[in-house]
Amino acid sequence: MLVVGALVFGLSAAWSIAADDEPDQASPAETSETIAPKGGAIRGAAADPVVEFINESLRQGWSDNEIDPSPVADDAEWIRRVYLDIVGHIPPLEDLEAFVANKDKGKRAALIESLLENAGYVRNFTTIWTNLCIGQQTPRRVSRTGMQKFLREAFGRNRPWKDVVFDIVCAEGEFETNGAVNFTLAQMQDPDEAVQLTAKTTRLFMGMQVQCTQCHNHPFNDWKQDQFWQFNSFFRQVRKMDHEKADPKTGRRIDDYSEVLMGNFEGPVFFEKRSGLKQVAYPLYFGQEVDPGAETDRRKELARLMTEGDRPLIAVAFVNRLWAHFFGYGFTRPVDDMGPHNAPSHPALLDRLAEEFVKANYDVKQLIRWIANSDAYSLTSRFGKKNEIDNPSAGETPLFSHVYIKSMTAEQLYDSLIVATNAHKTGRAGWEQSEATRQEWLQQFVRTFGNDEGEESTSFDGTIPQALMMMNGPLVRDAISAKSGSHLTELLSTKAGDAQRIQKVYQTVLSRSPNPAERTKFLAYLKAGRDPLSVYQDLFWALMNSNEFIFIH
Amino acid sequence: MSFETLDTLSRRHFLRHLATSAATIPALQFISHVKANAAELKKNQKACILMWMSGGPPTIDMWDLKPGSKNGGEFKPISTKGDLQISEHLPRTAQVMDSLSVVRAMGTREADHNRGRYYMHTSYVPNPTVVHPAFGSVVSYEIGSKRKDLEIPAFISIGGGGSSPGFLGMSHAPFLVDGSGRILNADMGDVSLDRLQQRLSMLNIVEDSFINSNRGDSGKAHKQVYEKAVNLMKSSQMEAFKLDKEPQNIIDLYSPQPGAAGRGMMAGGNGFGRSLLMARRLVETGVPFVEVDFGGWDLHNDVFRSLKDRMLPTLDAGMAGLVTDLKQRGMWDNTVVVWMGEFGRTPRINQTVGRDHWANSWSVVVGGGGLKGGLAVGETDKDGLTVVSGKSYQPGDIWATVSHALGIPLDTVHTSKRGRPMKLANGGTPITELIG
Numbered sequence: 001m002l003v004v005g006a007l008v009f010g011l012s013a014a015w016s017i018a019a020d021d022e023p024d025q026a027s028p029a030e031t032s033e034t035i036a037p038k039g040g041a042i043r044g045a046a047a048d049p050v051v052e053f054i055n056e057s058l059r060q061g062w063s064d065n066e067i068d069p070s071p072v073a074d075d076a077e078w079i080r081r082v083y084l085d086i087v088g089h090i091p092p093l094e095d096l097e098a099f100v101a102n103k104d105k106g107k108r109a110a111l112i113e114s115l116l117e118n119a120g121y122v123r124n125f126t127t128i129w130t131n132l133c134i135g136q137q138t139p140r141r142v143s144r145t146g147m148q149k150f151l152r153e154a155f156g157r158n159r160p161w162k163d164v165v166f167d168i169v170c171a172e173g174e175f176e177t178n179g180a181v182n183f184t185l186a187q188m189q190d191p192d193e194a195v196q197l198t199a200k201t202t203r204l205f206m207g208m209q210v211q212c213t214q215c216h217n218h219p220f221n222d223w224k225q226d227q228f229w230q231f232n233s234f235f236r237q238v239r240k241m242d243h244e245k246a247d248p249k250t251g252r253r254i255d256d257y258s259e260v261l262m263g264n265f266e267g268p269v270f271f272e273k274r275s276g277l278k279q280v281a282y283p284l285y286f287g288q289e290v291d292p293g294a295e296t297d298r299r300k301e302l303a304r305l306m307t308e309g310d311r312p313l314i315a316v317a318f319v320n321r322l323w324a325h326f327f328g329y330g331f332t333r334p335v336d337d338m339g340p341h342n343a344p345s346h347p348a349l350l351d352r353l354a355e356e357f358v359k360a361n362y363d364v365k366q367l368i369r370w371i372a373n374s375d376a377y378s379l380t381s382r383f384g385k386k387n388e389i390d391n392p393s394a395g396e397t398p399l400f401s402h403v404y405i406k407s408m409t410a411e412q413l414y415d416s417l418i419v420a421t422n423a424h425k426t427g428r429a430g431w432e433q434s435e436a437t438r439q440e441w442l443q444q445f446v447r448t449f450g451n452d453e454g455e456e457s458t459s460f461d462g463t464i465p466q467a468l469m470m471m472n473g474p475l476v477r478d479a480i481s482a483k484s485g486s487h488l489t490e491l492l493s494t495k496a497g498d499a500q501r502i503q504k505v506y507q508t509v510l511s512r513s514p515n516p517a518e519r520t521k522f523l524a525y526l527k528a529g530r531d532p533l534s535v536y537q538d539l540f541w542a543l544m545n546s547n548e549f550i551f552i553h
Numbered sequence: 554m555s556f557e558t559l560d561t562l563s564r565r566h567f568l569r570h571l572a573t574s575a576a577t578i579p580a581l582q583f584i585s586h587v588k589a590n591a592a593e594l595k596k597n598q599k600a601c602i603l604m605w606m607s608g609g610p611p612t613i614d615m616w617d618l619k620p621g622s623k624n625g626g627e628f629k630p631i632s633t634k635g636d637l638q639i640s641e642h643l644p645r646t647a648q649v650m651d652s653l654s655v656v657r658a659m660g661t662r663e664a665d666h667n668r669g670r671y672y673m674h675t676s677y678v679p680n681p682t683v684v685h686p687a688f689g690s691v692v693s694y695e696i697g698s699k700r701k702d703l704e705i706p707a708f709i710s711i712g713g714g715g716s717s718p719g720f721l722g723m724s725h726a727p728f729l730v731d732g733s734g735r736i737l738n739a740d741m742g743d744v745s746l747d748r749l750q751q752r753l754s755m756l757n758i759v760e761d762s763f764i765n766s767n768r769g770d771s772g773k774a775h776k777q778v779y780e781k782a783v784n785l786m787k788s789s790q791m792e793a794f795k796l797d798k799e800p801q802n803i804i805d806l807y808s809p810q811p812g813a814a815g816r817g818m819m820a821g822g823n824g825f826g827r828s829l830l831m832a833r834r835l836v837e838t839g840v841p842f843v844e845v846d847f848g849g850w851d852l853h854n855d856v857f858r859s860l861k862d863r864m865l866p867t868l869d870a871g872m873a874g875l876v877t878d879l880k881q882r883g884m885w886d887n888t889v890v891v892w893m894g895e896f897g898r899t900p901r902i903n904q905t906v907g908r909d910h911w912a913n914s915w916s917v918v919v920g921g922g923g924l925k926g927g928l929a930v931g932e933t934d935k936d937g938l939t940v941v942s943g944k945s946y947q948p949g950d951i952w953a954t955v956s957h958a959l960g961i962p963l964d965t966v967h968t969s970k971r972g973r974p975m976k977l978a979n980g981g982t983p984i985t986e987l988i989g
Binding site for chain 1 (some may be wrong): 706724738741751754762769776785
């Protein structure tokens with residue numbers, strides 16, 4: 001049985017409306033003119049020049065392609081999306097109600113601001129980056145807790161992204177004390193001369209796919225085989241040490257901690273051309289040589305080279321990934337395969353965002369502010385009258401004239417079910433405990449949910465076991481059981497009429513009101529005379545199992 | 554409303570048969586004709602059962618003994634009904650060896666559990682660029698997708714850890730069940746069928762709202778997966794997972810201690826045999842690929858006693874039982890069976906009387922599906938250290954042989970998500986001696 005009470009969200013129902021602290025709010029009419037979204041009036045930090053640049057760049061693309069953007073999303077659609085994207089779960093009922101009732105023009109920008117200060121933001125981005133760094137299933141001899149601790153601190157203190165990358169790339173030490181080493185440990189599952197570590201580091205942090213060049217020159221991009229091994233030579237000093245201890249009960253040797261150390265390695269690495277010719281490669285970073293002697297800490301040199309300059313690849317890659325996080329698609333497809341062979345859809349915008357990100361000292365929250373406050377992010381996910389061609393799931397280049405729907409991750413689903421059942425309010429425990437409960441559930445979910453690492457997941461790739469889990473599994477069963485303190489019992493104990501109750505259930509689960517047809521049909525179910533509790537349970541069940549629930553739209 | 558009840562489904566199937574068959578036969582006669590045809594059809598459906606020996610079995614003590622060598626170990630070879638000798642501790646299998654062949658010339662290089670597992674399942678060595686599909690997923694994709702009457706998944710893995718469908722996508726992932734046939738979350742608990750029906754009709758209202766909200770096709774895809782899941786829950790084909798209706802004499806076929814076992818699921822150490830029996834029932838129902846996991850082969854210590862007392866009696870009964878049962882039912886010529894693990898074990902016996910990992914020269918067993926039985930293909934030297942018959946075989950060659958037997962064209966190419974063409978079975982070649 002699931003211990004739902006043990007979860008923590010740290011949600012504040014009454015997030016402050018900080019409209020006064022906003023920069024001057026330009027009149028939307030000044031900037032939106034003819035092709036701006038109709039509802040463009042609901043905007044926050046419109047005066048920010050970076051946000052304006054985003055808006056102008058996308059507008060240019062819309063007019064070049066002769067399309068009109070979809071209308072602005074209504075409050076209910078937008079608040080659900082921004083909660084899921086920033087804090088990783090649907091909005092609690094009271095937050096939804098307060099937001100919809102709020103008449104302040106700057107309320108969307110204010111909500112973004114408040115969500116960035118919410119504990120859920122740290123939790124959500126820690127989850128995302130833990131999965132990216134070590135995978136959804138923890139490999140052997142890797143500490144998930146350690147990785148999470150490192151990332152939690154990184155996002156909690158809003159550390160500059162370049163410092164985070166620096167620390168991960170050259171991390172040394174024990175896997176609980178310095179959690180950053182777990183990225184390296186997770187790529188060292190096989191004794192493979194750091195091939196996996198080379199490939200993953202360049203792909204995740206620099207948006208470059210170089211794996212193929214391990215064996216041959218890349219058929220599509222500019223990478224050459226010797227470059228792969230030049231990069232690889234930066235990682236060859238890595239040494240992994242696995243410690244064992246005696247199990248006090250059985251006396252057997254069992255896994256204790258692991259650590260990353262700097263081992264002895266100097267000079268070149270050797271590799272074989274397809275022709276069988278033996279070649280050598282020295283540490284070389286885009287033409288910059290590094291002393292191959294034993295004294296050099298090669299990973300530290302690499303970390304330094306990766307994080308310096310006005311527009312390093314780590315900035316471009318992070319911007320692209322974060323953009324894709326909010327919009328479902330990045331500027332390249334896939335997000336982590338960038339380079340001349342795969343031109344971005346909006347090169348000037350990508351460049352400018354990367355430069356601004358660097359200028360802002362790699363401030364992750366600031367980058368989120370820019371993206372989430374853009375006009376495009378405020379639009380509905382429905383197609384409009386004149387933008388059917390803007391359909392990336394059919395292979396078209398994304399123009400961001402409407403928001404693309406994406407599938408919830410397993411974590412978002414879990415956390416949203418908890419919110420929908422009110423479980424987050426019935427008890428509070430520490431991070432470690434609630435995280436343990438969550439992990440337990442997620443582990444059985446990982447398999448049914450698949451793990452298409454690095455693939456965009458905007459199209460639904462659901463499976464039968466996944467559907468069975470939602471229909472019959474313990475989490476949903478628990479969610480609709482009439483426990484005290486749950487939404488369901490609360491709902492039935494009020495004097496509200498059925499129409500109002502149906503409304504509440506819809507708002508709780510789908511963050512919107514039922515449309516008239518839905519209301520009529522569900523009222524009919526209640527009139528049919530069955531025990532009202534069971535009808536409401538079934539309604540909860542149906543909404544939680546719906547496509548609308550599992551998609552972020 | 555498209556969550557169909559079983560009744561409407563069978564009616565539709567029935568009508569489809571009606572439409573495609575000769576309509577001149579009088580109605581009553583026609584119905585029995587349809588039933589007979591369906592049974593006949595299933596019998597002719599191709600399938601593969603993979604017996605996966607998790608841990609890496611010491612094939613030198615089982616299928617390719619080396620009497621007289623210092624590596625030979627404690628066991629003696631015995632004659633079989635086929636043209637080869639096998640271990641004295643596989644006496645029941647010896648009696649069906651005319652139907653099975655041993656490929657004694659595997660030389661696969663991957664001697665790490667994970668890498669070996671991946672290589673043997675996919676025919677490809679692990680590569681950070683791409684995740685390759687296990688062969689069961691390939692069969693699901695190539696054959697399962699075409700079996701419209703199949704309401705349960707096309708790749709079922711019994712008792713195992715599962716393998717990846719790779720770039721073929723999650724709908725071809727192995728469907729995992731434990732040895733008792735239990736499917737996670739398929740049980741509706743105390744929810745009645747009526748109530749489920751009501752929930753589904755409610756669900757439909759919401760699903761349709763979203764599908765009609767002009768947000769693209771994803772909403773519809775979601776609905777289709779739910780339909781499949783509901784069909785599965787209600788399907789009569791789920792009976793294939795239940796062994797309690799099998800007669801005792803059939804259960805005994807698979808059991809190392811016939812009669813003594815009783816009807817309990819794991820009785821008589823017969824988990825493996827029960828899983829194989831379930832595999833036969835699944836194949837009979839139309840499932841084209843079933844993997845049965847039998848673990849415990851990582852015998853670094855005390856290899857001979859473990860084999861003699863524990864592993865071989867169970868394997869012997871299960872394997873011989875499966876062959877006999879499939880033959881009795883006329884399914885043998887359409888069902889390929891493959892027996893393999895991630896690698897073999899060292900010819901040299903170590904200090905703790907065990908054998909370690911060894912991929913250089915080891916054996917895999919295949920049979921059925923029209924493949925030739927009773928043969929030993931390839932040869933290792935007198936100490937079992939190297940393949941001396943020239944070509945050593947790769948998993949791709951085994952799976953190409955299976956593809957040939959199943960009727961999957963060998964020039965089939967799949968495309969990875971990044972657009973790279975991937976040859977079926979990594980371009981392996983069917984083993985000539987077996988397809989003759």
